[in-house]
Structure formats: structure tokens, C-alpha cells
Amino acid sequence: MAVIEMQKEPRSIKSVLFVAALIVGFLVLGGAIYWLIKPAKPRTITLTGAQAKQATANFVPPATTLPWMPPIPQAQDPGPTLISLDLKQATPRQAIAEVASRAKVDLNLQNIAEQGFLAQLTAQRFDIAYKNETFWSAVIDLCRKGKLTPYADWNAPNRIAFSQGNADSALGPSVAVGSCVVVLENVTSRFTANLTGPRPASRDLRVGLKLFVEPKVSPYRISTIANLDVANDERGNNLIRPRGQWDDRNGGGGPQSTWMRDVECLLLCPENAGERITRLKGYCSVAVAGPPRTEKIEAPLDKKGVDIKFDGTFVRLLEVRKTGEEYYVRMAGDISSPVFKEYERMQNVVKLIDTNGKEFQRSGGSYGGGRPPAFEFGVQFSGAGMSEPKELHVTLPTAVRELRVPFEFTELPLPH
Amino acid sequence: MRTTRYLAATAIVLLAGSAFAGTPRPPQVVTTQRAVVAPEAFKPSDPVMQSPQAAKALSATLVSAKFENTPALDAFAELAKKTGYTIEVYDNGGGNTTKYGRVTATINNQPFWLAMREICARANVGLYYYGDSEADKIQLMPSNYGQQHAMKAAVSIQGPYMTVISNLDRVNNVNMAAPEKTDRSVNLQVYTFAEPKARPTQYAYQPTVDEAVDENGNSMVPDASDPQQQRNMQSSRGVSFYGNVRLRYPTTNPGKRIARVRGHIDAKVQLGSEPWEIADPLKATDQSKTFGDKKVTFKKLTKNGDGRYTAEFAFYRGENEDQQAFQQNAFQTEPVIKLSDAGDGRYQSWSSGGHSDGKQVTRQFTFNRRDSSGRRVAVSADAPEPNKLVLEVPTDVKDVAIPFELVDLPLP
Numbered sequence: 001m002a003v004i005e006m007q008k009e010p011r012s013i014k015s016v017l018f019v020a021a022l023i024v025g026f027l028v029l030g031g032a033i034y035w036l037i038k039p040a041k042p043r044t045i046t047l048t049g050a051q052a053k054q055a056t057a058n059f060v061p062p063a064t065t066l067p068w069m070p071p072i073p074q075a076q077d078p079g080p081t082l083i084s085l086d087l088k089q090a091t092p093r094q095a096i097a098e099v100a101s102r103a104k105v106d107l108n109l110q111n112i113a114e115q116g117f118l119a120q121l122t123a124q125r126f127d128i129a130y131k132n133e134t135f136w137s138a139v140i141d142l143c144r145k146g147k148l149t150p151y152a153d154w155n156a157p158n159r160i161a162f163s164q165g166n167a168d169s170a171l172g173p174s175v176a177v178g179s180c181v182v183v184l185e186n187v188t189s190r191f192t193a194n195l196t197g198p199r200p201a202s203r204d205l206r207v208g209l210k211l212f213v214e215p216k217v218s219p220y221r222i223s224t225i226a227n228l229d230v231a232n233d234e235r236g237n238n239l240i241r242p243r244g245q246w247d248d249r250n251g252g253g254g255p256q257s258t259w260m261r262d263v264e265c266l267l268l269c270p271e272n273a274g275e276r277i278t279r280l281k282g283y284c285s286v287a288v289a290g291p292p293r294t295e296k297i298e299a300p301l302d303k304k305g306v307d308i309k310f311d312g313t314f315v316r317l318l319e320v321r322k323t324g325e326e327y328y329v330r331m332a333g334d335i336s337s338p339v340f341k342e343y344e345r346m347q348n349v350v351k352l353i354d355t356n357g358k359e360f361q362r363s364g365g366s367y368g369g370g371r372p373p374a375f376e377f378g379v380q381f382s383g384a385g386m387s388e389p390k391e392l393h394v395t396l397p398t399a400v401r402e403l404r405v406p407f408e409f410t411e412l413p414l415p416h
Numbered sequence: 417m418r419t420t421r422y423l424a425a426t427a428i429v430l431l432a433g434s435a436f437a438g439t440p441r442p443p444q445v446v447t448t449q450r451a452v453v454a455p456e457a458f459k460p461s462d463p464v465m466q467s468p469q470a471a472k473a474l475s476a477t478l479v480s481a482k483f484e485n486t487p488a489l490d491a492f493a494e495l496a497k498k499t500g501y502t503i504e505v506y507d508n509g510g511g512n513t514t515k516y517g518r519v520t521a522t523i524n525n526q527p528f529w530l531a532m533r534e535i536c537a538r539a540n541v542g543l544y545y546y547g548d549s550e551a552d553k554i555q556l557m558p559s560n561y562g563q564q565h566a567m568k569a570a571v572s573i574q575g576p577y578m579t580v581i582s583n584l585d586r587v588n589n590v591n592m593a594a595p596e597k598t599d600r601s602v603n604l605q606v607y608t609f610a611e612p613k614a615r616p617t618q619y620a621y622q623p624t625v626d627e628a629v630d631e632n633g634n635s636m637v638p639d640a641s642d643p644q645q646q647r648n649m650q651s652s653r654g655v656s657f658y659g660n661v662r663l664r665y666p667t668t669n670p671g672k673r674i675a676r677v678r679g680h681i682d683a684k685v686q687l688g689s690e691p692w693e694i695a696d697p698l699k700a701t702d703q704s705k706t707f708g709d710k711k712v713t714f715k716k717l718t719k720n721g722d723g724r725y726t727a728e729f730a731f732y733r734g735e736n737e738d739q740q741a742f743q744q745n746a747f748q749t750e751p752v753i754k755l756s757d758a759g760d761g762r763y764q765s766w767s768s769g770g771h772s773d774g775k776q777v778t779r780q781f782t783f784n785r786r787d788s789s790g791r792r793v794a795v796s797a798d799a800p801e802p803n804k805l806v807l808e809v810p811t812d813v814k815d816v817a818i819p820f821e822l823v824d825l826p827l828p
Contacts, residue, residue: 172592184592191828192585195569197445201585201828325723361721384723415588415598 064332066374069314072337075288075401077178080134081214089125092146096139096162103135105215108153108161136181136212140174150212152257158215160259171210175407179214182284182407185262187277189269189415205239205269207277207412208262211284211405215259220289220397221338221345222261224248226407228282231267233274233414239267245335245372250342269414277412283404287338290399300329300352300392311398313339315349318376320392325383326363327352329392335375339396343367346377351393354386448537449570452821455527457575464816473613473687474816476527476575483523488516488539492556495531501612506544506555515559516541528611529578536567543567545582545607547653549765551752552612554655572820576611579681579820582658586665586828600665602636602674602827608681608818609656616657616683616818617749617810618649623659623820625679630827634666636674649684651750674825680817688812689752697727697755697805707809709734715778717755717805725755725783726768727805732776739774746777752808755783759800762786 081103087095093109100107126145130138139160143150148162149171174183185208191201209226213219225248231239247266250256263284267277295308297317306317314337318330329350333340340346346367352360360381367377455476458465465471479498483491489505496503505514517539523531532554536543542557542564557563572579583605590598606623610616628636638661650657659681663674690707694700697717704713715728733742747770755763763783770779785799 170591170593172595186589186591188587188589190585190587192583193826193828195581195584195826196449196565197447199445201826382721382723384721412592413590413595413598415590415600 064316064318064370064374064376066314066316066332066334066370068373069312069334069337072287072312072400072402075403077180077403078214078217080136080176080179081216082132083130083135083138084132085128085130085138087128090128091123091125092142092148093123093162095126095128095142096146096148099135099138099142100160103214103216105135106159108156108159110161134176134179134181135214136179137174137176140171140181140183140212144171150260152260157257158259160215173409175409177405177407179217180284180286180405181212182263182405183210183212184208184409184412185210187412187415200271203269203271203273205267205273205414207265207267207280207409209265209284209407210260211263211286212260213258213286213405217286217288217403219258219286219403220400221287221341222256222258222263223285223287223338223341224250224261224263226263226265226282226284227404228265228267228280230279230281231265232278234276234278235272235274237268237270237273239269239273239277241266241268248341249367256342273414273416275414275416277409277414279408279410280412281406281408283406285338286403286405288401288403289397292395292397294393294395297392297394298390300389303392308394308396310396311400313337313396313398313400315339315394315396316374317392317394320352320389322383327360327381327383327389329379329381330376331378331394332370332374332376335370335373338400338402340375340377343377347379349377349394349396350379351395352381352389353391353393355388355390357390358386360386360389446565446568448568450824451530451533451571451573452823453527453530453573455575457577457819458816464814467687469812470687470814473685474575476529476573477611477613478525479523479528479531480525481521481523481531483519483521483535485518485520487518488535488541489514491519491535491539495528495535499528499611501528501554502550502552503554503556505558506548506561507558509558510560512558512560514556516556527573527575529573529576529609532609533567533571533573533578540564541567543607543609543656545609545656545658547656549653549753550762551615551652551654551750554609554612570822570825572822574819574821576614577608577818577820579606579608579818579822581606581822581825584825584828602663602665604661604663604677604822604825606659606661606820606822607656608659608820610685610818612655614685615655616652616816617686617813618684618745619652619657619659619818620682621648621650621659623661623679623681624817625661625663625677627676627678628663629675630666630671631673631675632666632669632671634668634670636663636666636677638662638664649682649744649748651748652683653750670827672827674822674827676821676823677825678819678821680819683816683818684749684813685816686810686813689808689810692807692809694805694807696803698725698801705809707811710809712807712809714805714807717802719801720782723785725763725802727753727755727781727783728778729781729807730776730778733774743772743774743777746772746779749810751810753781754806754808755802756804756806757785757800757802761799761802763802 083099083102085098097109148164151161151163153161172184174181188206190204193201211222228240233239293310297303297306300320303317304319308315314334316332318332321328347365362379363382364380365378370376458474477499481494492503519535519538521534521538523534544555544557569581581604586602588598588600625637630636692705694714701716704711711732713730715730717725717727719725731746753765763785765781765783768780768782770777
């Protein structure tokens, strides 16, 4: 029996031509797209003396990049200070003072002082008993009883002060986590109209929290934005909004409190959003740090691209530029580091010293720019009455760590 | 059969390609919104219009012009020539080239701000509204600042004033200490521009709403008891100033549009001033001059370590003047104050402190040098020292209620 093998069908020239034409077509298309988007070739232009002077003044340096840094290591919560107390017919103010003295915390009770016989007589009194209650849980409970609100004075941000009787500042439900307490403050939706066209309004949803941290934790910085793992409404919409570059940056406003901060959960508010946020789960981020360290850079006017790294904190000196009598120190830090989130802190990273050992006065500054993970900032120094810069001092915190304060809330209103 | 397969394969490739390209975003449609225009802001019978000087200042400057594919900056130059006003790009555009469009329009005897808005809306130009120490200058927003469509929003042009809406949002808030209640409000932010001749020296931060109604006829006038309704005066820097209005959101059957918001902004308008020139101010000290019954003393001009200059003036309380009113006016009025030098330098100035003992208010003003084009420049050792300081002391200030009316606004 003969075995007849199947003969391959001869390949049609038409199909070969078709595939070839398709390939050529794609190549032409790809070439055309590349031609459209390719960067322009660098050109060399010879400038006259006056043009060169003008061009130097207007030169915009290219965006800076830095290597990606690993996430900040996590810190261990030292645990809450536990309070046991048994007071009969005490005012909330007396009880708060007692709690603070046991926790060795500095308070300013002037605004809620019960001064005078009548104030003493009319002050509300309670029997107060706590057994192993955390410091902040006890203080917040007493604030609720006495209609008090903790706040940080602008001129003494590390001291716990209290105000009385403001109904809008009443404290919402809270969650105690280690040495911290997270208070749920408000849920706000905002619809902003498009004023010049038919586009629908932009929609924004935020849940406001207040984070209280025991002073013994001594935070370096408390992030103003919460990190979210879950945010859903009853219709199953995922409400988590991707983090933007400017979400957790603060410019101006002076030093921030190290024991309390308003923290926002930034959410999406789709057109078909439900009536309730069924689950909101995430954490607040508290940065803690060790003592600062200073690196000295000699003859800074000649230096460019000097990297400084202290235990995970990274900064690069890009350049020191002289314009008239002013010196502009241009730096770049890691975009996600808590060291480079606030304008005031960035302005204090560098000091410029002249040949006589005299410190230059800061005359301004800026921040923004760079390509992630680089975040540029600059400090301007006045050179009036100074000699040439001899040293640049760069001071950064060491051992920066992140303390995560988890929270979870369910069945929150979603107002429209 | 084979041909069909080729066609199908091609279709699949093309469809896959378009799927990768994603859904095209709808193009942004920008439309110039409605303007309410009245050449007169005040009736002739209004007490404020009784003096001829006030009547002239508080009426719109009427302009006529014809533009045929004219570059926006040329059109503004034409308006500046016709009115005598200075119209410039803010900070000379920061050294960047402005990218405004061109204008084709015929303007026939219309209020100055209507002409300005026509040029801005057609050529995609925004007006700079943050104010400036050169108070009488009308400034254009540099094109790299964005907001090129800002002047296309709804406006109210009433006499020498134009009010434009810059933001409108609805805010719904639940305070979790009392979660059963939702607080709803509608917030409007407006900017008002004055012709330089009718520029306020002070204005109320919160305009007063006389009428606010949505398309369904619901009143949106805010409650008088709303704690956010304030009438405090703010000092003005330049020809523009802002205001915030908080309206009530209807509880039943709210509309999708606000049919009308009508109201006024309480302001103090300077109708007359007297310049006082101090020559060689770095050497001059303690010179006084009386304006009406008001005495003003120039104390000194000093050069600071950072290359800036600080001038100090004392303003004295009039004989029968109320102490509180005197202090409020002295601190809340930003006087026009100009420093100059032989090098054609211009100076940016700002209020940098002050104190009062009840009888006199002492105020400091700091100056930073600009170059002759108005750009801010770094301090230079070669810059000439100032040789002249001029303070414009207001001599005729009137209380004026600047009217506004905005119609057909979206209600999100």
C-alpha cells in the first residue's frame, strides 16, 4: 500500500503580496507617526555678544531627574499612654488637666478657664472614671462632655489648646489606634460649574478626618492626605481617586502642629454615585525622624549635581547661580519624601555662608518643577554687603520613618 | 472566500488599532456667555451723581472702534489711545512672547468695558485681576498664565464697572457630629473691574444680593442671619477686586440654571486726589503737609540690607474725626505711592507694617525695583538710587454701591 502524503497547497502570490503590503503599510504608518512625534534635532546657533547675554538670562534648564528611592521604612508605634482616673463631680477642664499631668503633656487651658466664683459655680460637673483608657480617647471624651475643641495655636503649634462652645467644631465619631486617634469630621461633595461651555460640572468628594497623635511620638510631619485601600458606595462604585502630585504639598502658613492635623480622604464622585459610602478603609501617615545632620559643600558656586544622602533621605544640589547681587541655590529632592512636602521646611534645608563666615539672608524661594521622582526647590539669598559664598550647608533629618495609623469607617452619608 | 478572509483580517487589525486609541474625548466647547450691559450704573437722580465731577467719573467712557483681523495687542493699544488708560501685559509677560489671537469687531459708542470684553473674548485674552501697586493700570493676563477664556463667562457691565463670574460651585456638607443634617449652599466668586477714573480705594468683600432666583422661580437670596454674610471693607490694589457670594440652594424642585443674581458691592471710590512730591527722599526727613483738615508727615525713606527701600508716613486724625473710623480708613486704604529714579526704574510697592496710638497712624511701605518695562528684577549694585517719591493723597472719597446683574448661570 502506497502512502500518499498530503501535498502542501502552493502558496498564492496574492496572499504573500497582501501580507507584504500590510507590513509595508504598518511600517509607513509607524514611520509617519515617529516623524510626527520625534524630538527635534539639537541645533547649534552662534549668538552675538548681546544675544548671548540675553539668552543666558533667559536660559531654562532641562527638567531634573533623580533615581527612584525605596519607600520609607515603617516605624513602630510606641503605644498609647494609658490613663486610669476616678474623679467625682469634676469639670471637664479639671479632668483634662489631670489626664495631661499623668501623661506629662503641656496644655494651654487659658481659653476654657473657669475664672470667678460664678463660673466655678455654673460649670458643668461629671463623675469621671477611666481604667486604662488611651490618652487621646480620654481627652476627646472629656471634650465631648464639656463641648470643647482641641486646637493648635499658630504661635505655639506644639502645645495643645482648647476652645469652647463652637457647635461647628463638635467632634464626630473616632477610632483609637495605638498612640493616635482618628476623628471623623465631615463628608463634603463639591460640584463646580463650567462657566464657559456645556461641559458638565466637575465633581469632588472628600471625607475630612482629624488625626491626634500623642506628643511623645514627636512627629516630624503628618501627611494631609490619607492613603486609601477601599472606598465604595452602595452601588459598587470604586471611589478611590488617584493621588496627584500636589495633593499633599503645603506652601506658607507657618509651622504646623505636631500633635494634630486635618487629613483628607480624596474621593471620586461619579454621576451615578450612591447615597452612602459603604466602606472607607485606609491609613494616615505620620513621619518621624531622628536628629538632623549637616553636610558642608565648599566653593558651592563651582559645584553642580552634588548628591547628599543621609539614611534614606536624598537631595541633590543642582547649582548655585549668581544673578546681580542675588544667589539662587537650586536643589532637587525625592518627590515622595516628607522632607520635601512643605515650603518652609525646604527653605530651611540650605544655608549659604560667605568667606567671612557670615550667613547670607534668605530673600525668597520657590518650589515645583523637575520630573518625578525629582521635586525641585530653590532658595534665593541676598548678596548685598556680603563677600563671595564659601560654603553651602545642607541640613536634613536622619532616620526618617513612617508610622501608619489605620482606620475604617462604614455607612457614611454621601451628600448630593 | 479568501478575499473575505483578507477583508476580515484587515477590519480586525483596524478595529484593534482604534480600540487602542481609546474613546476620543469630546472637544472643549467654549461659548461667550451672556452680558448684562447698562451704560449708566447710577440714575441721574442718585445722590452720588449730583456733583458734576462724580457724574463724569461714575459714567462709562464710551468708545468706538473697528477692528479687522487686528492683533489683540494692537486693538488694546487703540483702546488705550482713545481712553488715555494704560493697558499692558502683566509683568511684561514674564519675558515670554504673548500668544493672543486677532480681533474682528465693530464697536459703536459702547462702554469701555464692553469693548475690552469684546477684544478679550474674541482674541482669547484674560484680564489680570490680582491688583498691582501701579493702581491705575489695566493689566492683561500673560498667555502662559492660562485663563484665556475667563472673559467669556457671564458678565455685568454697569457704567464704569464690569463684574465677571470666575467660579460657581455647589457644596454639600455633612458634619459627622450631627450626621442627620446636610448643609447645602451655592458659592459664586466674582471679579469686578473699574475704569481707572472710578477705582475704589475700599470695597466690601461680600457683595450684597438683592435678588437671586433659579429657573423654577425659587428664591436663592441668602438668609440675613447667615453668619457668613459680612460687610467688612477691604483695601483695593488696582482696578480689580474680588467678591464672594453665598446663595441658598432651594430645598424643593431646584432648577438647573440660575436665572438672575442682582446686587451691589459697597465701596469707597476716590474721585479726587492731590499728589505730594518729596524730592531726594533718601535724605529728606519729617516733612508735613495738610490736605483739607488731614495732616500727613513723611518720616523717612531707608535702604534695607536686602536692597529694597522702606518709606514711612504718619497720617493724623482730623479734629472731629471718629477714632475708629479714622484708624480703619488709615489702615484699609492703599494709597497710590510712586518711587522713581534717574535710571527710568519703576518700583513695586506694598504695605509692610504700621502702628497707631489713636491720634496718628504710622505706616511703612516697601519698594522693590523693576526695570523700565515693568518687570521685576534682581537687586543690582549698579541701579541708581531713588530721587523722587510721590504720594497721592485722596481728597474726595464717596460711598458708592456698585451694581451688578448676572443672568443665566449654570446651577450644578
